[in-house]
Amino acid sequence: MINQTSSLEFSHFPVMLNEVLKISSPSNGGKFVDCTFGGGGYSRAILNFSNTIIQAIDRDKKVLSLAKELEKKFPKRFKFHQSRFSQLDQTISDYVDVVIFDLGLSSIQLNDLKRGFSFKSSYDLDMAMGLNNISAVDVVNNLNEKELKYIIKFLGDEKDASKIAKNIVKYRNIKRITSTSELVKIIERSKKKNFSKKINPCTKTFQALRIFVNKEITELVNGIINATKKLKPGGKILVISFHSLEDRIIKYFFSNYSKNKAKSSRYFPESNSEELVLFEEYKNKVIRPSKKEISINNRSRSAKLRFAIRNKDKFEHPQKFIEKFQKYLNLEAINV
Numbered sequence: 001m002i003n004q005t006s007s008l009e010f011s012h013f014p015v016m017l018n019e020v021l022k023i024s025s026p027s028n029g030g031k032f033v034d035c036t037f038g039g040g041g042y043s044r045a046i047l048n049f050s051n052t053i054i055q056a057i058d059r060d061k062k063v064l065s066l067a068k069e070l071e072k073k074f075p076k077r078f079k080f081h082q083s084r085f086s087q088l089d090q091t092i093s094d095y096v097d098v099v100i101f102d103l104g105l106s107s108i109q110l111n112d113l114k115r116g117f118s119f120k121s122s123y124d125l126d127m128a129m130g131l132n133n134i135s136a137v138d139v140v141n142n143l144n145e146k147e148l149k150y151i152i153k154f155l156g157d158e159k160d161a162s163k164i165a166k167n168i169v170k171y172r173n174i175k176r177i178t179s180t181s182e183l184v185k186i187i188e189r190s191k192k193k194n195f196s197k198k199i200n201p202c203t204k205t206f207q208a209l210r211i212f213v214n215k216e217i218t219e220l221v222n223g224i225i226n227a228t229k230k231l232k233p234g235g236k237i238l239v240i241s242f243h244s245l246e247d248r249i250i251k252y253f254f255s256n257y258s259k260n261k262a263k264s265s266r267y268f269p270e271s272n273s274e275e276l277v278l279f280e281e282y283k284n285k286v287i288r289p290s291k292k293e294i295s296i297n298n299r300s301r302s303a304k305l306r307f308a309i310r311n312k313d314k315f316e317h318p319q320k321f322i323e324k325f326q327k328y329l330n331l332e333a334i335n336v
């Protein structure tokens, strides 16, 4: 087991760290990209292996001091870029062995209640991870009812999206919505009385707004395409996701552009795969955290890890992948 405490004062549990290390084999050395630096859990663990070089990315400027500390400690082996991982192909100049994505929010973001990610406190409705043009306040006050409904329905998978969107518009006709607690009240009023006790009635709407504010689907689609572009033959791409839409996107990309899928499409031409092959055989295996990890870190309970291995073929743009998820990309492109 890897010891998850570190010299840097930070209480943080990197999700499935042991599994990530096992797949990415830092003991062999190599060039790594940590696309979601956050609390730096993966980067630090990989730096423990002496022949590794890491470039880390995060859009949140709040991680800068932590990243600077690592740059100082490992000047030749660690470099941080504050940018969005969708632009990875411009940020990272060389070809690499491993690219890792650990999607969603960091504990730094979750624990800073002023950033408005949580429905359990009352602060400004912000939800920006960093390098954003908009915040959740702009979204709930500026978009029309239909646009709000589609965002809440498709990005949050919320059954009561129509009612919630209607009540958001009704409320803001009287007063501009500015705080998380105002949105909580609107959602609670819109949901049927017997809403599920297992999941907070606000979870899905908050998730939808967060995804929209940060353009998380566009980031993911372009991020995994550009990571694939930068992988050496035999290089690995690992993605940890936390909700079903993300997992669907990753699974589709890995399996449809793998050797086995492309081969089978010759016999089943109706398959929506194309001939383009970017990965070795994909076994469609999803890795979940152990019961023990979930008991220590509840945030890991919905995590799913998938990885794929780059083949030797030349990179070509996977246009059908983009088309498959175009609906979500269009939704995130709505002007606020």
Ligand SMILES: C[S@@+](CC[C@H](N)C(=O)[O-])C[C@H]1O[C@@H](n2cnc3c(N)ncnc32)[C@H](O)[C@@H]1O
Pocket: 012, 013, 014, 015, 035, 036, 037, 038, 039, 040, 041, 042, 043, 057, 058, 059, 060, 063, 083, 084, 085, 086, 102, 103, 104, 105, 106, 107, 129, 130, 219, 220
């Ligand atoms: C779950 S945390 C990562 C935690 C990290 N693996 C660790 O061990 O500490 C996700 C991080 O990714 C960052 N992030 C999310 N989307 C991003 C994007 N599109 N580009 C760059 N960073 C992003 C967030 O700001 C956050 O800090």
